[in-house]
Amino acid sequence: MDHKVVGKSTQRLDAVAKVTGRAQYTDDFFERDMLVGKVLRSPHAHAKVLRIDATKAKALPGVVAVITPADLPTIKFATAGHPWSLDPGHRDVEDRLILTDKARFVGDAIAAVVAEDLLTAEKALHLIEVEYEVLPHVLTAEDAMAEGAPVLHENRPGNIVSSFGVSFGDVEKDFEAADRIIEGDYETSIVQHCHIESMSAFAFVDSDGRVVVNSSTQIPHIVRRIVAQALGLSWGRVKVIKPFIGGGFGNKQDVVVEPLTAAMSLAAGGRPVRYCMTREEVFIDTRTRHGMKLHLKTAVSNEGVLQGIHMQVLSNTGAYASHGHSIAMSAGGKFRPLYNFRSIKYEPKTVYTNLPVAGAMRGYGTPQIFFALESHLDDIAREMNLDPVALRQKNLITVGHMDPLSKNVVRSFGVPQCLEKGLELIRWDEKRKAHKGQTGPRRRGLGMAAFAYASGTHPVALELAGARIVMNQDGSVTLQVGATEIGQGSDTVFGQITAETLGLPADMVHVVTTQDTDITPFDSGAYASRQTFVTGIAVRKAALEVREKVLAVAARRSGLSPAEMDIRDRQIVETSLGRVICSLADVAMDSYYDRILAAPITSDTSANVRINAMSYGATFVEVEVDLETGRVEVLELWNIHDSGTIINPKLAEGQVHGGVSMSLGAALLEQMLFDPVTGKPLNPNLLDYKLPTILDTPTINAAFVETFDAAGTFGSKSLGECPVISPAPAVRNAVLDATGVAFHKIPLYPQVVFEKFREVGLIPDRQAERSVQHV
Amino acid sequence: MADQIMLSLKVNGQSHSLQVHPFARLLDVLREDLRFTGTKEGCGEGECGVCSILLNGRLVNSCLVPAVQAQGGEIVTVEGLADGQRLSSLQDAFLTQNGAQCGFCTPGMLLAATDLLQRNPHPDEAAVREGLAGNLCRCTGYVKIVDAVQTAAREAR
Incomplete structure (x- = not known):
């Protein structure tokens, strides 16, 4: 299709603000x-708070308030950034209090101080006396489920949040009839988002008595609801403002600091209070x-047909x-529409x-x-002496596939092309040959992995998006959306969709980047890779409404019917002749100032999107392993994505690069460690937690297979989260190819890799040899 | 207040004199007292490089510098990189190459890159990476940041 703005790498709308230091983030506002x-945190992993004495802290000059659990509502609330559900059975688990009288992890928030300055607040924390009754604790899911394990939450005596699962087909029958049954265990470590901006908010009570919270959040409208719920306020009494945000990656799709910050302000008589976490607090x-x-x-036929899993x-x-x-549960839904299993039994336990x-x-x-799945497929291929790529190719679903459980239909499916492209880009066959018969301490290997992902959360949750467009006197438009720009570039993409629809250049769409729940259209925010797909539909709808109103005004001027006209490059034209009737600015001026017919052209709309589009892709990687x-070391890496039509190629590449680097971090370096x-x-902290630096990060290559998905705006599908899925298993599979050693847990940190090589005898165990000699 | 001290410094070419707490960090003086909020804080302990500025021509983490150490010093922050409305070649390259995503590491990256290009106007990729090794970014995988710095270096040729 011939687009003027969509599909072009227009410049990020916020780029100038960001390179000049003018972009204002939460901590850049001063009241x-x-x-x-500041927050007092538990030194114990599990302990009852028996007594808190804040007398000394309160007496310290400069301390305005000390808050303990006894000062706060005892309403348990849920923090997850999901739309509210009218069905109580479908709500998130309500297990939080703003401050707790039972610490459940080292760092759980017990009390808070509000003071004139940071030093005073920190001093005051040391003056709060807390008496704990230390309880036994559990750190692993297995220990937590064991007989007699300490109970964290009284209403979950076995520590299992839920063990609800799903299945279709008859997996037991498939196992009985299978040629081969192959099993494997896999494990991933706890990692962190590491957005470079901390978690931060400030709150005050305004002159109308409303609680105003400014926050670095992905989900302002949800923050509003949860702050109100946690504090027992009427929802309309809370207002949330989201300025520029320095990365979120899902961490800010949760309500973390806002209820406490609001409580701090209320305790201080409504004065503005800032609560910005230290990096340690962000981690903990x-x-x-x-x-x-x-x-x-997995049940597999001798021919390599995957049957049941x-x-x-x-x-x-x-x-x-x-x-x-x-x-x-969500993850259990994403892997299904990729390989053609005839039976699946998915049994998750969240503990x-x-x-x-x-x-x-x-x-x-x-x-x-x-x-797990993509490592497992390589293990299956190896055990059955099949080519790992061919094994996947043989088992792919096709367009028209309907998931038996979600009923989502696959309308576009670019995986076959992604695999072809990946093989070609990395020169798979050529390198395979070159790697044959390697000896010596450095071995090269190739690996790949595929993935599937969704665009938003339908049909599991509500997918409501809002958009508002106002046409200005000069024919430019101002666009407001409730979905948040968090660095991914969604504002720019929404601007492009609007510009394309209205025949405007990109720079004539002004996108309001700040969300304010008083004036921003309702939308649940930035998550689930939903912005371009879900909010994009609302934006397109709003732009089409504006287009209709523009043509109605132009029809008055020209006597033509709206159907005979189009908007092209800021002009109203008679479509058949290409003849210019008037400018868009003329129409806009009529709409504002015509003495009889004036009615400014606006649209304020929402879209309840009840459809989903699966996005796909694959990673191809070559590594070198130093035995x-x-x-x-990653020598070459390609991430190939089927995200439908790419609205902005340069921004899309940026998403891929960032997601891949996050996955490589999880594959090779990152892990939160606990005593x-x-x-x-x-x-x-960012020294001991190994966030990849620029020296740890290889050159990452992005490529796209542009399918067209009829469900998405201009054929687009999700992309934001997709790149973080397949690099880690691809690297793991490449290490397997290079060394013959199958790793089952990430990260593949050098020490772990080295010890495993010694264990399997790939390298001599010099320490063992020495001790043998001593004997 | 009696326990405050007088600090004089030049920021982006302009002189400032102000009373600060003797323990104040240079970062806080810049952000809170002088409102150069373009300089960000990411960790407060010198790990992330987000608060990078130039102090007397040297790249420093302003969270680790006591303000008194900048007495009489000359400072460049991200606000001082453009010449009026004209962006520096590095800022311009960050625009065209999409070097900024969330933008939070961008000011520090720009300062580290400015420092690098002053020392080495035509760095190869390895030198770019070495020069930015103290600055963390979670959004970009560093790809377009490297592109931007190399573009700026090329255009200065």
């Missing part, structure tokens, strides 16, 4: 008489990615449910432990599931 909040008391243990059992998942959600079981709280993180459980150091005895975090 008069602003106070500072925001959210993490669920560490998962997966057992996969039984997937058992243990998901460690930490001390509170947050997104709870949704993550395991409480005394660790930091796991929640949403880019990919929402899917990276863990695909790490003597255990170091895995197994005390549960204390061992590396809650």
Whole structure:
């Protein structure tokens, strides 16, 4: 299709603000008489708070308030950034209080101080006396489910948040009849989002008595609801403002600091209070990615046809449910529309432990599931002496596939082309040959992995998006959306969709990047890779309404019917002749100032999107493994995506690069570590937690197979989370190809890799040799 | 207040004198007292490089520098990179190459890259990576940041 703006790499709308330092983030706003909040955190992984004495802290000059659980409502609330459900059975687990009288992990928030400045607040924390009754704690899902394990939440005596699963077909029958049954265990570690901007908010009570919260959030309208719920306020009494945000990756799709910050302001008589977490606090008391243990059992025919799969998942959600079981369930839905299994049994368990709280993180459980599945497929291929790519090709679904459970229909499916393209780009066959018969300490290998993902959450949750367009006097338009720009570039894409629809150049669409729940259209925010797909539909709808109104005004002027006219490059034209009738600005001026017919051209609309589009792709990677150091180096990597029509190629590439680097971090470096005895975090900082630096990150290549999906605006599908899914298993499979050693847990940190090589005898165990000599 | 000290420094060519707490960090003086909020804080302990500025021509993490150490010093922050409305070649390259996503690491990246190009106007890719090794980014996988710095270096030729 011939587009003027869609499909072009127009410049990010916020780029100038960001390179000049003018983009204002939450901490860049200063209110008069602003106070500072700090939090007292539990040193114990599991403990009852018996007594809190804040007398000394309150007496310290400069301390305005000390808050303890006794000062706050005892309403338990859920923090997950999901739309509210009118069905009580479909709501998130309500297991949080703003401050707790029972610590469930090291760092759980017990009390808070509001003071004139940070030093005073920190001093005051030390003056709060807390008496704890220390309880036994559990750190692994297995221990938490064991007989006699300490109970974290009274209403979950077995520590299982949920064990609800799904299945279709008859997997037991398929196992009975199978030529081969292959099983494998896989494990992923707990990692963190590491958005570079901290978790931060400030709150005050305005002159109308309303609580105003400014926050670095992905979900302002949801924050409004949850702050109100947690504090027992009427929802309309809360207003949330979201300025520029310095990365979210799902961590800010959760309500973490806002209720407490609002409570701090209320305790200080409504004065503005800022609560900005330290980096340590971000690591300890925001959210993490669920560490998962997966057992996969697959029935395969001798010809390599995948028949049935039984997937058992243990998901460690930490001390509170947050997104709870949704993550395991959501991920269990994403892997299904890729390979043609005739039976699937998916049995996830989400389990409480005394660790930091796991929640949403880019990919929402899917990276863990695909790490297991795509590693497993390579293990199957190896065991059955099949080509790993051919095994996948043989088992792919086709267009028209309907998921038996969600009833989502696959309308576009570019995986075959993604695989072809990947093989070609990385020169698979040529390198395969070159790698044959390698000896010596450095071995090269090729690996690949495919993935499937969705666009938004339908049919599991409501997908409502809002958009508002106002045409200005000069024919430009101002667009407001409730979906948030968090760095992914959604504002720019919404601007392009609007510009394309209205025959405007990109720079004549002004997108309001700040969300304010008083004036921003209702929308649940930035998550689930829903912005371009879901909010894009609302934006397109609003732009089409504006177009209709523009042509109605032009019809008055020209006497032609709206159907005979079009908007092209800021002009109204008679479509058949290409003759210019008037400019868009003429129409706009009529709409504002015609003495009789004036009615400014606006649209304020929403879309309840009850359709989904599956996005797809694959990673192809070549690695070099140093047997003597255990170091895995990525030599070449391609991520090939079927995300439908790409609205902005340069921004799309940026999404791929960032997602891949996050997945490589999880594959090779990143892991939150805890003292197994005390549960204390061992590396809650950016030095000891190995976030990839520029020197750790290889050149990442992005490529696209542009299918057209009829459900999406201009044929587009999701992309944001997709790139974080397949790189980790592809790297793992490449290490298997290079060394013959199958790793079952990530990260492939050099020490782990080295020890495994020694264990399997790939390198000599010099230490063992020495001790033998001593004997 | 009696426990405050007088600090004089030049920021982006302009002189400032102000009273600060003797323990104040340079980062806080810049952001809170002088409102150069383009400089960000990411960790407060010198790990992320987000608060990078130039102090007397040297790249420093302003979260680790006591303000008193900048007494009489000359500072460049992200607000000082453009010449009026004219962006620096690096800023311009970050625009055209999509070097910024969430934008939070961008000011620090720009300062580190400015420092690099001053020392080495035509760095190869390895030198670019070495020069930015102290600045973390979670959005970009660094790909388009490297592109941007190399583009700026090319255009200065």
